[in-house]
Amino acid sequence: MAASEREFVRALAARMPRSAAVRVGIGDDAAVLGDGLLVACDMVMDGTHFRLEECGPARAGRKALAVNLSDIAAMGGRPEAAFVALALPAGGPAGMADALMDGLAALAARHGVAVAGGDTNSWEGPLAVAVTVTGRPGPRGPLLRSGARGGDVLAVTGALGGSRAGRHLDFEPRLAEAEALAAAGEVHALLDISDGLALDLARMAEASGVGARLEAARVPVSAEARGAARSSGRTPLDHALGDGEDFELLAALPLATWEAVRRTGLPGGTPLTRVGEVTPLAQGLVLVRPDGGGEPLEVRGWQHRVP
Amino acid sequence: MAASEREFVRALAARMPRSAAVRVGIGDDAAVLGDGLLVACDMVMDGTHFRLEECGPARAGRKALAVNLSDIAAMGGRPEAAFVALALPAGGPAGMADALMDGLAALAARHGVAVAGGDTNSWEGPLAVAVTVTGRPGPRGPLLRSGARGGDVLAVTGALGGSRAGRHLDFEPRLAEAEALAAAGEVHALLDISDGLALDLARMAEASGVGARLEAARVPVSAEARGAARSSGRTPLDHALGDGEDFELLAALPLATWEAVRRTGLPGGTPLTRVGEVTPLAQGLVLVRPDGGGEPLEVRGWQHRVP
Numbered sequence: 057m058a059a060s061e062r063e064f065v066r067a068l069a070a071r072m073p074r075s076a077a078v079r080v081g082i083g084d085d086a087a088v089l090g091d092g093l094l095v096a097c098d099m100v101m102d103g104t105h106f107r108l109e110e111c112g113p114a115r116a117g118r119k120a121l122a123v124n125l126s127d128i129a130a131m132g133g134r135p136e137a138a139f140v141a142l143a144l145p146a147g148g149p150a151g152m153a154d155a156l157m158d159g160l161a162a163l164a165a166r167h168g169v170a171v172a173g174g175d176t177n178s179w180e181g182p183l184a185v186a187v188t189v190t191g192r193p194g195p196r197g198p199l200l201r202s203g204a205r206g207g208d209v210l211a212v213t214g215a216l217g218g219s220r221a222g223r224h225l226d227f228e229p230r231l232a233e234a235e236a237l238a239a240a241g242e243v244h245a246l247l248d249i250s251d252g253l254a255l256d257l258a259r260m261a262e263a264s265g266v267g268a269r270l271e272a273a274r275v276p277v278s279a280e281a282r283g284a285a286r287s288s289g290r291t292p293l294d295h296a297l298g299d300g301e302d303f304e305l306l307a308a309l310p311l312a313t314w315e316a317v318r319r320t321g322l323p324g325g326t327p328l329t330r331v332g333e334v335t336p337l338a339q340g341l342v343l344v345r346p347d348g349g350g351e352p353l354e355v356r357g358w359q360h361r362v363p
Numbered sequence: 364m365a366a367s368e369r370e371f372v373r374a375l376a377a378r379m380p381r382s383a384a385v386r387v388g389i390g391d392d393a394a395v396l397g398d399g400l401l402v403a404c405d406m407v408m409d410g411t412h413f414r415l416e417e418c419g420p421a422r423a424g425r426k427a428l429a430v431n432l433s434d435i436a437a438m439g440g441r442p443e444a445a446f447v448a449l450a451l452p453a454g455g456p457a458g459m460a461d462a463l464m465d466g467l468a469a470l471a472a473r474h475g476v477a478v479a480g481g482d483t484n485s486w487e488g489p490l491a492v493a494v495t496v497t498g499r500p501g502p503r504g505p506l507l508r509s510g511a512r513g514g515d516v517l518a519v520t521g522a523l524g525g526s527r528a529g530r531h532l533d534f535e536p537r538l539a540e541a542e543a544l545a546a547a548g549e550v551h552a553l554l555d556i557s558d559g560l561a562l563d564l565a566r567m568a569e570a571s572g573v574g575a576r577l578e579a580a581r582v583p584v585s586a587e588a589r590g591a592a593r594s595s596g597r598t599p600l601d602h603a604l605g606d607g608e609d610f611e612l613l614a615a616l617p618l619a620t621w622e623a624v625r626r627t628g629l630p631g632g633t634p635l636t637r638v639g640e641v642t643p644l645a646q647g648l649v650l651v652r653p654d655g656g657g658e659p660l661e662v663r664g665w666q667h668r669v670p
Contacts, residue, residue, distance in 0.1 A: 059460075061483050068464060072478035073471045077443040087480040089444060089497065093400060097481050097495055099448035104486045136384040137396060141406035141493040143450075148670035153366075157375060164380045171379035173394040175405045175493075176368050177412075178667040186448040186482075186493030188404055190396065360485040363455035 062255075064362040080200065083263065085130035085247055086191070088198045094191040096127035102145075102182035105301075106225060113152040113183070114159030115225045120185035121160045123250070125167060125229035126303040130248035132199035132238045133191040134231070138164055140174035143184040156185070167231060196238050204245035204264035204308035208334035211314060213326050214304040216253055217296035218280025224301040232323040234305060240320060241313030244334075252300040252357025253331075258341060260306065267339035270332040270353055273346040300358035308334050369562075371669040387507060390570065392437035392554055393498070395505045401498040403434035409452075409489035412608075413532060420459040420490070421466030422532045427492035428467045430557070432474060432536035433610040437555035439506035439545045440498040442538070445471055447481035450491040463492070474538060503545050511552035511571035511615035515641040518621060520633050521611040523560055524603035525587025531608040539630040541612060547627060548620030551641075559607040559664025560638075565648060567613065574646035577639040577660055580653040607665035615641050 059067075069082040080088035086096035100120045102108045108116055121138055128135045140160065144153055153176070164171055169189070193199075213233050230248070237243050245264055249256045253275065261268050272293055281295035288295070309317070314330065322328050332344070341353040366374075376389040387395035393403035407427045409415045415423055428445055435442045447467065451460055460483070471478055476496070500506075520540050537555070544550050552571055556563045560582065568575050579600055588602035595602070616624070621637065629635050639651070648660035 064460060064483055067461075068478075072464070072468055073476065075443065075475060075477035078477040078479040081444075081477060081479040082481070084480075087444065087446065089400075089479075091398065091400075093396075093398075093497075095444070095446060095480060095495070095497065097446035097448050097493075099450060099482050099484055099491075099493055101450050101484060101486045101488065103488070104484060136382065137388075137394065137402070139394065139402060139404035139495060141404050141448075143406060143408050143491050144667075144670055146668065146670065150670060153371060153669045154374075157379070161379055168382060169380065170382035170385040170388060171375075172385040172388040172396075173391075173402060173404055174389070176371055176667055176669060177406055177408060178669060179408045179411045179489075181408065181410070181488040181491065182486075184406075184450050184486075184488065184491050184493075186404075186406055186491075188402070188446060188495040190400075190402065360451075360483055361453065362460045362483060362485060363451055363453065363457060 059362045061360040061362055084200055085127040092193050094128055094131050094133045094193060094198060095188065096124045097188045098123045099184060099186040101184045108183050111225055113156035117156035117160035118163050119225050120187045121163050122227060122229050124187045124189040125231060126248045128189055128191040129229050129231040129234040130246055130305060132194045132196060132234050132246060135167055135169045135189050135191040137170045137172040137190045139172060139188040141186040142176050143181060144178045145183055146178045146180060194235060194238050199243050199246040201245050201247040201260045202263035204260055204266050204334045206266060206334055206336045208244050208308040209311060209314040209330055210268060210332040210334060211307050211309055211328050211330050212304050213328055215276040215278035216302050216304060217278050217299045218284045219299055219301040221280040227303045230305045233326050236322050237307055237317060240317040242310050243307055243313060244310065245308035247306055249302040249304045249306050250300060252298040254297040254353055254355055255357030256306055258355040261341060265337050267335040267337050267341060268332060269335055269342045269344055271344045274329060274331045276327060276329045298357045366669045368667040368669055391507055392434040399500050401435055401438050401440045401500060401505060402495065403431045404495045405430045406491060406493035408491045415490050418532055420463035424463035424467035424492065425470050426532050427494045428470050429534060429536050431494045431496040432538060433555045435496055435498040436536050436538040436541040437553055437612060439501045439503060439541050439553060442474055442476045442496050442498040444477045444479040444497045446479060446495040448493040449483050450488060451485045452490055453485045453487060501542060501545050506550050506553040508552050508554040508567045509570040511567055511573050511641045513573060513641055513643045515551050515615040516618060516621040516637055517575060517639040517641060518614050518616055518635050518637050519611055520635055522583040522585035523609050523611060524606045525585050525591045526606055526608040528587040534610045537612045540633050543629050544614055544624060547624040549617050550614055550620060551617065552615035554613055556609040556611045556613050557607060559605040561604040561660055561662055562664030563613055565662040568648060572644050574642040574644050574648060575639060576642055576649045576651055578651045581636060581638045583634060583636045605664045
């Protein structure tokens, strides 16, 4: 039987070979090697993460790098080098590989990231781009998803939902924002919202061994989520919780850090919204309705079915 | 117009962003980061690097890792961690992802490599597996392809050609052999033969700014290359020079290292054959015929066309 991506990855983490050369392996936004090096590795594919016909190769290339930079941001790190493995459709338009790499390189250059290697292939399949990014942790070391503690403030950057209307291609990885959070004080847990706030909050809670209360009325709902709700028959909140591909940060912060960062603000005026709090494990995951009542948070979001 | 892979990569190397955090970037078997960390990144795809229907997911997964371990061997390094990005066909047989990862993990475990992260996706396209491997250089530092000098002995491990009959799926990455070469003495240049001896020798010569004489009668021709020649209308030598996917090592060695390693032999009895010598740049690439005459070495081998 096919498994969900979450079950598959959980099982892999338990059985794949380990080594002392790896401090943090499968399960966080990026791995942490023995000397602290961060390694993120994400693939994007035509028809799944973008539609090449609509967005063109340059934006596809940009996204392939951006999702990895978002992973490095989610570790509180600084990216250094990118490696790009290409599966190019043999019948693609002339110049598509150059355009793709130029789109990727422009984003790399803006963040001081070298494109240091990779692999170029053509085939009869659609375009797939796998990127690996290495980086260095910030002064506080790597910020994992597993350190959330009861009483922490849960905060998210930006606005959520409706990303597939276009933001998923052009979002800015929250590198400066993550750095500012860590500069403001301790950050107990950090991850990027790639599969929807509900699912990614559940991942943080599971990794940290805690519960969480998410306040529906505080979740920052994007204009695109409201737009999508007009035709989807779902609520804007539903889109904000489950659409995924937001690439915003979800942080568990001690109150002192939350208050410090609220005074200074984030770089570029990026919003940071308090959406709830971390609770003891026994309280589970609770969605607090606007009327103050609570219900179990339905953990759903984007997951690949794994054959 | 579509470019050859070699032209495309050469142009990329010239224009992609660089950084002081990367010592060796695009163009060698693996990159070398500032602290010496090696990073190799290769993708294998159904229909191009394997036929899933024939080989099954476990051997495909094994190959995806093996080609990267071969790159680390070609840098004289020891692999530490692997990162695996999967594009799985949504309609694939149940259990294919587990089988793939188990095939990969068995090889990883044998070489002490941790599987430390990655990305799991499903889509409507065929199977593609992108693997990134990090490693550490040996005591002599990273062995580049750019250090060959006039007078060096050119030597190759194993036997060449006809790999697609099966060896390309089950080859043993030459990690122990590379380590033994470096233990025997200086190694001026090293790479793995992935696209055919002729093309990969040309790459070494170009990177090193040298010429080379390759002696046709000395090239170790595999039994599979002889077999392939019986039906292809090409000579066994032609297969050995151009088939690619050999994943054997090509080394440029000072005479002292060649003589030392000839005395000790390589681990497991792997053959090491002297196939020619490095010459000054002006002499170009020469194939010495069995009758002693020379002709320009035709530089051909497996190259992807890049759209």
